Amino acid sequence: MIGSREMKLPKLTAQTEAALPVTVIRPASGWVTLGVREIWEFRELLFFFVWRDLKVRYRQTLLGASWAVIQPLSTMVIFSVFFGRLARVPSDGVPYPVFSFAGLVPWTFFATALTQASTSLVLHQNLVKKVYFPRLVIPIAVVLVGIVDFAIAFVVLIGMMAFYGLTPTWHVVWAPLLLVLAIITALGAGIWFAALNVRYRDVQYLVPFLAQMWLFMTPVAYPSSLLGEPWRTVYGLNPMVGVVEGFRWALLGTTTAPGPTVAMSVAAALALLVGAVYFFRRVESTFADTV
């Protein structure tokens, strides 16, 4: 009889079926790996999530693209009036509007990625409850989608620099690496809060407030040259400090070489990301039960 339990079980490694992958499902244990390989296996799904969000977002092309620009641009105008004009905040020898916009472009990328990633799992709860895939794909996709907005804002920044007659120095070759640093920071913070938000539903109210605090703790409206050493290097523990200062240095050639600060930020960002992924993986298996 089929499936009789007393029957002697055939070996699972029968020759003809040797090619089939074996999945083992076990209780969640305390020890987890970062699961990087599995993310790689699901890279096509990651691609499709990014593709879907871009498609929906830019279906009405003008509207989608304009949002990417309006937000940092209007903040720049406010900053220029209040901090640049009225409070006379120094701007490392470049016109204040370009100075603040160069900081706002990576900052807006980060802040958007953080807030959207933090709610991403809850927004995708239908999927999380019904289909298996590495859940990290969801916040990662959200962060990657932001790169397109960043690119659009970046073009505006180049236009602004041309308007003010600023030409980038050869330092500009570092800009892509600084973008990578911004992505790592956004992933780190976004993944932390995505996981926390599943567990504690009030985290979603905390994130916008946190993003605001973080903005003031990052030299977007003011230069980090206000600080002397060694505090400027210590300041780099906030990874966005390295991103913003590095970005200005690479594009505007502000004289304050941010080397040690950026190095500090790289270390902090990597620690943030590894910690985030580890925490995420630890609680990942319970998402479907708690979301």
Next chain:
Amino acid sequence: MSALAIRIEGVGKEFPLSRVRDQYPTLRAALASGAQRLVGGGRRARAEGRFWALRDVSVDVHAGEVVAIIGNNGAGKSTLLKILSRITPPTTGRIEARGRLGSLLEVGTGFHAELTGRENVYLNGAILGMRKAEIDRKFDEIVAFSEVERFLDMPVKHYSSGMQVRLAFAVAAHLEPEILVVDEVLAVGDAAFQKKCLGKMQTVSREGRTVLFVSHNLGAVRALCDRGIVLQHGVVTVDAPVAKAVAAYLATLEDASAYDVAERTDRHGKGDVRLTRIEVTSDDDAPGTLTTGRPARFRFHVSDVLPGMSCAFDVFDPLGQQITYFNSSLSEIAGSAPGHAFVCDIDELLLVPGRYRIDAALSCNGELQDKLEGAVFVDVDHGLVRGWPVPTFTQYGSVVLPHRWTTPA
């Protein structure tokens, strides 16, 4: 004997009761209780109750077998499928599955309303675990199966729900994993499309793939499966050839027509009087499921007798839409003084076959005393209205009105 496809060994799943009550923990509360523990000397305020949705389930499934998992709501079927699909981990035990495992848990999960049908085929395929190259290859076949060719470049928000379901099932049906887990997907679409889905599943099993099938459609279960596993309260009670398993399951339904609700905690109202037990029976108090066109009797047992007490219940269709409402205070109650039960008799149940949710409530002089959402779920079986068969629930409606057609000259 073919090789093992799935080996389930001693699998159990435990949930904390707070989840069952559907409360979300907050960071604020967690921090507060953490601080309290710190101050109060490290003792937890109260041990949380836990409950086992599955207990010590051990099943071996061989490659090419089509196995039905049968059981009442809450018997643990969905939990088992969720563990198999790796959506939730088991608390105990271990499962080994050979080959790609694809699950059709709910059709249309992951559809995006703003995207076109064509785009959704790719998105949904990727979510279900298909490679882009694989979707490219099967694309025409999927579209042909779904019968929505003409609307392929239209956003799916303009699709009817039937069209969405067809497209979604078409994608899922072409997943072609070695192990296919199917949950209730056949309860959707019109009769012709259901037939097509059944046919597709039969083809899948003929190709030597392993299928795990969860359904309330016992006819489909009998037609498709070789073997049936009956789950009751999280435990495997029967594991036998399908005819035997279905018969054993039907025998258990007798108990299932009465529901003890006294212990439920998810209730609203003042609580001076409460619902304790609800019995749903067909004609002459015969136990078993209800049948379209036959009498139905709802008996609500209450904890106390209070003056001015009344009983009401709402009926919802499988999509959660309210269909009708019954209230004892709106009609004259036959019988003497109020007793420990309210009985509502329906002479002819004019609901189409399907699963219905009942919300029940007690009031005293207009004040809500006790309300249970989802107090009972009742299955209505196929039956005749005025001598004509009534099709299963579709999105087209859930009520049958007795009628006749003529074609006057």
